[in-house]
Amino acid sequence: MLPNRSRLSVLVFLLPPLLLYGVAVLFPILQSLFLSFFSWNGISDMEFVGFANYVHMLTGDGVFWRSFFNALGYLAICLVLQLGGALFVASLLTSLRRGRELVKTLYLLPAVISTVAIAFLFVRIYSIDPVGLLNQVLGWIGLGALERPWLSDVNTVLAAVSAPEGWRFTGLYMLIIYAALLAVPQELEEAARLDGANRWQLFTKIRFPHIRPVWITTTIMATTYGLRGFDIPYLMTNGGPGQSSELLTTYMYKTAFTSTDFGYASTISVFIVVECLVAVGFILLMLKRKADA
Amino acid sequence: MTAQTAPVTRPIPAPPSTPAPQRRRRKPNFFRSLSRALIVLIVVVQVYPLAWLFLTSLRNEHDFATGDPFALPSSISFDNYVRAFQTGNLGQNILNSFIVTMGANLLIVLLGMMAAYALQVLGFRFSKFVRGLFLIGIIVPVQIALVPLFIDYSSVNLLDTYQSMIIPLAGFALPMSIYLFSSFFEYIPRETYEAASLDGAGPYRIFGLITLPLSTNTVVTVVLVNSIFIWNDFIFANTFVLSEGLKTIPLGLQNYIGAMGKVDWTATFAAVCITITPLLLVFLVLNKAMIQGLESGATKG
Structure with a gap:
């Protein structure tokens, strides 16, 4: 604490940021909570309905549950691609002698491209007429039987809209994990190697425990980002065909701005927030406990 | 898509005890x-x-x-x-994206620095609580703000303005910025402040003459990292902006989908190439600083 500070100076520095944050983040959260108890289309009078929105959402809305499980599938695919891919590539990268910077830069490249551009790009990659990259590759390697319109097949569409999101940010997580791996003390690895540890043991016993704090951070980042995923599914399929790629976020958006049911949309967004908090708590619990054991 | 999910290492037999x-x-x-x-x-x-x-x-x-x-x-x-330039409004879109990115970054840097200064350097009794408040913004998804802000904006006539995009973009990015500035301010030695205090400098002078000039590197980091996300923001722009003249790049690109979903793909891809170029150039020129920023942002967390 500074000796000469006054209460006023604290307020001068703290109030403007709090004001912006309050207007943009805190107040809307409370407002959503408030709206979730009402039925309102934005024009007529608001009508207090108590917990009716929540009851309807949890017990009477098939689309909601469909979107919920889709969102979990989307999250799972993103996590595997982003974290699994990032850990794999970061580990490989530490064994590389030259060109690390180049690989890092190239690998991060998709992260700077807008989701609209990515959506356009992947629509073409998945397309069958004219034949897109993916179907072409399948044809070449003798899996021509798998060729299909990936975005209109209800069995593949969810995976097809998740993959671009995984692809987009894997570079970011790779950077973070790579930086953590570099910080693992060389002496420890040397000592383990002299004791006859193989590469797998080296990884599970020395490297991974060392990067665990960073791993927790990246898992939380990837999970919260995965749960708020919206742009790419919305732009590529708009939840279709049917509801087979509908996520909670896209369903919420449509409820709010297509069916203008602000009350029910707020109920869904409250659910999304709760879901994020639960997920973060769950990750902390799981990974922390493992660290203690 | 990619073959990235393979196990992390292949089993390689442990070396014999006395390898040649x-x-x-x-x-x-x-x-x-x-x-x-x-x-x-x-x-x-x-x-x-x-x-x-x-x-x-x-x-x-x-x-x-x-x-x-x-x-x-x-x-x-x-x-x-x-054709890409004839079809759309690319120049205007790029200008709009530029304005929004600049405006939001200005708020993020200035307010983030101020809040971090109050929390880390000045210190006060409820600082733990305030930090907790800011943590919420990192966890909650941005979608929660869409409906409330839409309603609030329409009651104060802020819909369809630059501010309607800048406010939530800056608000949701603020916690990370505060966090980065806080962890940088920790490294400024206490004695610097105490010496300045003894010389009679108040908190405002110390902020302007010591903290601000020392933070240049962190400012670059914060701006670079946030610019990626703001430049590419789709959801706020799509929700709050209706008129053609305010559309940012991501919305502008959507115009290339013509009636009946018929798309002039080659022109669209040309437009995509044009719009990603500015950010790509910045990224390639400054990628060292940007990579460092991204790394430090998360590893310290």
């Missing part, structure tokens, strides 16, 4: 070339779609519709770029 020196040298080499090959493969898979995007923007339509998607363009044509 020659063998010892060869085994890591084999492993190294294997990982080199894998990395090259993964990077190619990762970057190829972008290269393809660029190549397609140079194809003519006939070539695109009938040709092999992997082949090089049969002839290079810049017609697509001409």
